[in-house]
Amino acid sequence: MLKIKKVTFVKSIMNWRDGPRPKLPEVAFVGRSNVGKSSLINTLINMKNLARTSKRPGKTRTLNFFSVNEMFYLVDLPGYGFAKTSKKEQLAWQEAIEGYLLGSEHLRILYVLIDCKVGVKNNDVQLVEWLRFKSVPFQIIATKIDRISKSARAMQAIKIVKMLELADKSDIIFFSAKTRVGKGALWGDISRRVK
Numbered sequence: 001m002l003k004i005k006k007v008t009f010v011k012s013i014m015n016w017r018d019g020p021r022p023k024l025p026e027v028a029f030v031g032r033s034n035v036g037k038s039s040l041i042n043t044l045i046n047m048k049n050l051a052r053t054s055k056r057p058g059k060t061r062t063l064n065f066f067s068v069n070e071m072f073y074l075v076d077l078p079g080y081g082f083a084k085t086s087k088k089e090q091l092a093w094q095e096a097i098e099g100y101l102l103g104s105e106h107l108r109i110l111y112v113l114i115d116c117k118v119g120v121k122n123n124d125v126q127l128v129e130w131l132r133f134k135s136v137p138f139q140i141i142a143t144k145i146d147r148i149s150k151s152a153r154a155m156q157a158i159k160i161v162k163m164l165e166l167a168d169k170s171d172i173i174f175f176s177a178k179t180r181v182g183k184g185a186l187w188g189d190i191s192r193r194v195k
């Protein structure tokens, strides 16, 4: 497993062109608001709240870059699908995220998070379709697995595979920021991608 020596918050941006320097490989996290993107990043880097989290959806509103060992960046993206956000703001985020996903030449993998309890929603399906259409490499992570039973998890896995048209449930990384299940598997995946 990759040894974390130094993690720093680098930059918060809206336009991908303002991304940090030096240019390094990037891995990004996207998903519905409140799915657990920021919590997952904190768990990965053993920090309590370096990536700001909140019980209320709509916490992360910019593209936030965290440097790991000055080797690569973790990128926390704003969540989508939060009804209380104004249309204007939603559109601004969508533009910022799409611009980043299409513009960044350093993005190695986009992790798409699905809340195990909430399941796949329409906007998740749309996102995944768009990612395939644009050839953006992605990997699905099912989050908050501490919140459901083993049997419910198995059922949810089948649903996710079907709705997102994955090949198999081995295409899903199961993760919990609470119990840290999946942390090793995810670090393994990240290490391979940023090499």
Ligand code: GTP
Pocket (backbone or CB within 6 Å): 031, 032, 033, 034, 035, 036, 037, 038, 039, 040, 052, 053, 054, 055, 056, 057, 058, 059, 060, 061, 077, 078, 079, 080, 143, 144, 145, 146, 147, 175, 176, 177, 178, 179
């Ligand atoms: P936005 O920034 O609003 O898009 O949300 P986010 O996806 O970054 O979610 P965030 O990490 O802020 O987490 C939202 C809520 O879910 C917080 O109350 C977290 O404590 C909770 N949460 C996140 N991950 C887990 C998990 O693995 N298990 C449980 N039980 N709760 C979690």
Ligand code: MG
Pocket (backbone or CB within 6 Å): 037, 038, 039, 052, 053, 059, 060, 076, 079
């Ligand atoms: Mg967040």
